[in-house]
Amino acid sequence: MTGPDAHRDATTPRPWARYLVLAGFSLFVLFCAATVQLTATIATISSALPPTPDLTSMPVSAAVTDRDGNLLRPFTTPDGNWRLPVSRDQVDPRFLDMLVAYEDRSFAEHDGIAWSSMLRAASQYVLAGGQVVSGGSTLTMQVARLLEGQPTRNAWGKLRQMVHASALEQDLDKDAILDLYLTLAPYGGNIEGIRAASLAYFGKEPARLTTAQAALLVALPQSPEARRPDRHPEAARAGRDKVLDRLVALGALPAEEALAAKLEPLPTMRRDFPMLAAHLAEQAVRARPDARTLPLTIDRRLQDALEQLAAARARLIDPRVSVAIVAADIESGEILASIGSAGLFATQSDGYVDMTTAIRSPGSTLKPLIYGLAFELGLAHPQSLIEDRPTAFGAYVPVNFDGFSRGTVSIHDALTLSLNIPAVVVLDAVGPARLVSRLRRAHADPRLPVDTAPSLAVGLGGVGISLRDLVSVYAAIAHGGVPVRLHDGTTPLPAPAIAAPVLDPVSAWYVADILADVPPPLNGSPGRVAYKTGTSYGYRDAWAIGFDGKTVVGVWAGRPDGAPLPGLSGITGAAPILFEAFDRLGSRRAALPRAPQGALLASTTELPAPLRRFRHPDSGLVARDAAPEIAFPGDGVAVDLGLAAGDISPLMVKVRNGVPPFTYFANGAPFGRPNFARQDSWQPDGPGYVTLSVVDAEGRGDTVRVLLN
Incomplete structure (x- = not known):
């Protein structure tokens, strides 16, 4: 070997090998450093990571669902x-x-x-x-x-x-x-x-x-x-x-x-999210603000159907009118549908107001409970006779809705015809305080004027109550007098307790049997639904509450601001909605129950003597044979008929109490002819004093002296 490497030992490392070793070592060091740095970086990242979430606590939209888990409103x-x-x-x-x-x-x-x-x-x-x-x-x-x-x-x-x-x-x-x-x-x-x-x-x-x-x-x-x-x-x-x-x-x-x-078309717009049971859903969220899913007792299909019904009927009545509906299961008290208005965003009718809980005058809807109390106390039977004639209770003189009196009628007819005078007579016998107490037994919350005791006016709507409470009262009647606590799932139910009955089973059935005979509206069939209508003073509230063998439904119609709407009544405004609501129950429809053991099915003449005619416990207060009284004009008053100006206007004479037919006299001379009407008109020949008299069928009379101008 010649040249510079001739004397190099064969085992001596070559320079390039040392470079490779050095490079490898450097790469190893760099790798270790990078690994350390990466490990440190990963540790830094890991320490800054948010905690692993728990789906049960992650903020999500509150979803209000129906009884089967179907979405009502998110x-x-x-x-x-x-x-x-x-x-x-x-x-x-x-x-x-x-x-x-x-x-x-x-x-x-x-x-x-x-x-x-x-x-x-x-x-x-x-x-x-x-x-x-x-x-x-x-x-x-x-x-x-x-x-x-x-x-x-x-x-x-x-x-x-x-x-x-x-x-x-x-x-x-x-x-x-x-x-x-x-x-x-x-x-x-x-x-x-x-x-x-x-x-x-x-x-x-x-x-x-x-x-x-x-x-x-x-x-x-x-x-x-x-x-x-x-x-x-x-x-x-x-x-x-x-x-x-x-x-x-x-x-x-x-x-x-x-x-x-x-080939399937794409959606071209975002759809609105469900908005069913809007008012009730808001209550549920307020009651449980941290809940993710809030199940209600509502039946989504029925809720949807009745919301459409309420909106459609409200449009037909008046744009300012709202409609509220509550449907509940009689046995369990579960609310199956709760429609608070004719539309949450209906501005003319204040759709944001939940009229199922609003306090309003119930009109005649409390009359069934009044008669139920009389049945329970042994004061009457559905076929007992009662007088429908003007009767004074101190300064309170109730009159029938149409202004006419029917004379002697059965309790059954007095309720089916919704006569006011017999209802007040019976209420005076059973006591307004007892009526209010039984309303509270039915889990209702009647509102009386501050610092006032219950009066006879309660029977004709002189009390505040909500639609939901009225449905609770009728649910108790349909349930054989047993109280039914309505609930919707928004709040937990209180622990069950032994509750005093609203009515005894026989009395409750008597009431239901009478209500089944109330003539239905034009869109209804007789006998399938036991129901009652009501109209508050001034045509402010129209009601219809009814039930079959399984479900109770209540309907309210009116203006949420309390303004009157002349012509709006329970029978024309609310009853048609009630019967349409029952038509939409589908498989939930059931026949009314049969008479319970102990019910007395008899005509008036077959009744025991004490039950053939309703007699007030205080016979001196509301006597069946009270003498007639001239209710108008009052004795000693001046009546302006425009006679001094030459007008020829008749004078109307009205009578209460007494037994028809009546004979009317002016200055001793009879006018008109004897009739059963409790009013008649007389045409004076000029201004001055006149003596008016009336004589009933039993020869009893009354006389007043008035000045005509």
Whole structure:
């Protein structure tokens, strides 16, 4: 060997080898340093990560549901988003399969990071000159991004997302991670989560989706604003079709099914979220502000049907009129429908006011309970006779709604005809305080004027009560006199307790049997519903409350501001709505119950002598044979008939008490002819004093002297 290396020992390391060793050592040091730095960075990121969320405590829209879990009304989250609680078992399984196949095929195997997908995405990024061709994020990484709400387009953000995803996989199982995605995925605007998206774009829950719908919901979260179908339909279609094509390429979807799905039209607008039982839903949220799902006793189908009925009928009556309806199960007290107004946003009729709980005058709707008390006390039977004639109770002189008196009638007819005078006579016998006490037994809350005791005026509407309370009273009558506590699920029921009856079973059945004979409105059939109407003073409130063998329904119509609406009455305004409501009960309809043991089914003549005629316990106060009195004009008064000006106006003479027929006299001379009417007119020949007299069939009379002008 010659040259400089001739004397080098064969074992002496060559210079380039030393360089390799040095380079390798340097790389090792750099690798260790990078590992240490990466470990420190990961530790720093991990320490700053938000705690792993618990779906049960995550802020979501409060969802008010019906008795079967159907959505009645959702509410936005505090930050104004629609984010409804949802879990994978509430979502179409086909959608879940499509989501995983398209977004994360290795979802079931990886620990939060799919390295093969990351390498693929990175290589495509480099080859495309810095353009994103496909993402490498797993569903878990997407959940991490949604939880943090930070961008991940840079290296630091992507690293943070990967660390967070790994932490999520350690703390949660795959089902919980999938539930988080289903709840948080963005779908454009303030729509978050598949449930809100399905309702907003398709108007239905995500439990059953078409292939096209599922594909659109898979595509939207990738570009939620750019692909919104209500704003960018072409981009939405392209995104949906891209999902379909890829699923076909992966063998996850038949080509024929994808082709058919592409022909399905896209939604072009966002739909309104459900707004059923709006007033009751608001009460539920106020009662339980932290609840995610608030189940009510409402039947969604019936609620929807009766809301439409209330709105339609209110429009027919008057734009200023609102309609409220309450339907409840007689046995359980569960409220099946609660319509607070003719429309929450009806401005002319103050639709925001819940008229099911508003305190109003009940008109004649308390009369059934008055007669029920008389039956219970042994004072009367439905076929007992009673006098319908003007009767004074001190300064209180009730008159019938139509101004006419019928003479001797049965209790049955007095109630079916809703006569005022017999009802007040009976109330005077049973006592207004007892009536109010029984209302309270029925879980009603009657409102009396401050610092006043119950008076006879209570029987004709001189008390405040709500529609819901009236339904509770009628539910007790329908339940054989047993109190029924109405409840809707907004608040817990109090512990059950032994409650005093509202009426005994026989008396309650007597009342129900009479109410079944009340003539129905034109759209009703007789005998199927026991019901009563009521009209408050000044035509301010129209009522109709009724029941069959299973359900009790109450209807109120009127102006929420309390203004009168001449012509609006219970029989013309509320009763037709009541009977339509019963027609919409469907399978809940049931026949009225039969007579209980102990009921006395007899005509008037077959009754025991004490029951053949109603007799007031204080015979001197309301005597059947009281002498007639001239009710108008009063003795010694001056009556201006315009006679001094030459007008020829007749003088009307009205009589109360006494036994018809009556004979009327003016200055000793009879006028008209004997008749059963309690009023007659006399034509004076000029101004001056006149003596008026009346004589009844038994020869008793009354005389007054008045000055005519």
